[in-house]
Amino acid sequence: MGRTLFVGCSHSMGYWAKDEHTPPKKWQDNNYAEIYARKNNKPVVIMASAGSGNRSYPRFIANAFKIYNDIDEVFLQTTYWGRFPIAINPDLDEKKIFPIDFFLQKEKSSDLIDRYSWNLYQDDARYVEYYVKPESFDYEETPYNIYTQPLVSEPDVRRSGAMYMRMWHHNNTHLEQEDFFTYIAMCDMICKNNNVPLHVWNINDRCYLPRETKNFYTDLTSTNIAQVSAEEYLKNYMEIDTIDGEHYSVNVHDAIANRYIPYIKDTK
Numbered sequence: 001m002g003r004t005l006f007v008g009c010s011h012s013m014g015y016w017a018k019d020e021h022t023p024p025k026k027w028q029d030n031n032y033a034e035i036y037a038r039k040n041n042k043p044v045v046i047m048a049s050a051g052s053g054n055r056s057y058p059r060f061i062a063n064a065f066k067i068y069n070d071i072d073e074v075f076l077q078t079t080y081w082g083r084f085p086i087a088i089n090p091d092l093d094e095k096k097i098f099p100i101d102f103f104l105q106k107e108k109s110s111d112l113i114d115r116y117s118w119n120l121y122q123d124d125a126r127y128v129e130y131y132v133k134p135e136s137f138d139y140e141e142t143p144y145n146i147y148t149q150p151l152v153s154e155p156d157v158r159r160s161g162a163m164y165m166r167m168w169h170h171n172n173t174h175l176e177q178e179d180f181f182t183y184i185a186m187c188d189m190i191c192k193n194n195n196v197p198l199h200v201w202n203i204n205d206r207c208y209l210p211r212e213t214k215n216f217y218t219d220l221t222s223t224n225i226a227q228v229s230a231e232e233y234l235k236n237y238m239e240i241d242t243i244d245g246e247h248y249s250v251n252v253h254d255a256i257a258n259r260y261i262p263y264i265k266d267t268k
Contacts, residue, residue: 002072003043006033007060009079010050010247011203013117017244026050027107027115030249032256033075037112039257045071047104049118053083053131055179056118058186059100063116065194066101074191074198075261078207080133081180082171088128103129134167144168181216184223192222199264201226203248203256226264230256233263 006012014031017024037044045068047060057076064071105119120130142164147153155169170176184200191198200223202209207229210216214225231240231248234255241249248256 001042003045003068003070004033004036005045005047005061005064005068005071005074006036006077007057007064007074008046008048008077008203009052010048011079012046012048012077013050013115014253015050015247017247024050026117030243030247030253032253032261034113035254035257036261041112043070043112043114045114045116047116051083051131051133052079052118053085054079054081054183055085058183058190059104060116061187061190063101063104065190065196071194071196073265074187074196075264076184076187076198076200078180078184078200078202078209080207081176083131083133084166084170085129085131088126090126098127102127134163134171138163138167142167177210178216180210181213184213185217185220188220188223196222198223199226199261200224201260201264202229204231205229224264224267227267230260233260 010017010026012031012033013026014028014034015024015026016028016030031046033044033046036042045064047064049056061074061076064074103118103120103122104116107115107117109115118129121128142161145153145155145168148155148168155165157165187200188198200209200213209226209229211225214220214223234240234252237259238251238255240252242252243249
């Protein structure tokens with residue numbers, strides 16, 4: 001029997017954030033990937049990190065295929081748009097190439113389940129990579145400049161803050177759309193080169209998954225795109241509840257493992 005790879009964000013790592021004063025917990029029971037492993041008695045690798053963006057996923061998948069030679073299916077849970085990485089790298093040396101596993105760390109695992117996430121700080125925090133995103137108050141406190149016009153009043157990257165530029169001139173534009181299609185195309189290529197099918201899905205409709213993903217640049221050859229989100233699909237069978245207002249309860253994760261994953265495997 002081969003091994004299943006699950007890739008995602010906090011929704012894929014049994015995450016629970018009680019409140020802003022309590023440290024979040026991870027690798028809890030609300031984890032569809034671990035439920036899937038136990039139900040099918042099948043080895044599973046989980047590569048997921050809370051708050052990470054879709055940009056992380058090609059590295060996760062590439063790392064997995066370098067570590068394991070028996071992966072026979074990949075499930076990629078797309079995450080929320082708007083997240084973008086920043087880095088601390090004081091070398092500023094384009095000739096110094098970090099290996100793709102530079103920020104990868106293995107976490108507590110078992111005979112059936114291997115867990116990995118991003119270690120955001122390396123070499124005593126000399127090198128850092130983490131994701132940030134605009135919050136609602138950013139849009140309120142930094143409103144759009146209505147006088148912005150091409151060839152008349154261009155966005156000034158030297159006067160406007162980084163978050164302003166990201167909110168109004170990258171996020172939710174064709175630039176972010178093309179970024180997303182690029183990341184998924186890279187994942188498709190990696191899976192194709194390893195002769196493994198890739199199933200791409202979204203846990204809810206706020207994690208936008210465009211229909212054009214399948215053939216934006218070219219036809220993806222190893223990728224199956226889910227037609228409906230997990231939340232929308234499971235509404236037909238159960239009440240959808242969360243444990244902290246964002247992350248889903250154990251019974252929802254159980255239904256993802258037992259209902260939704262078989263559904264997207266059988267749907268082309």
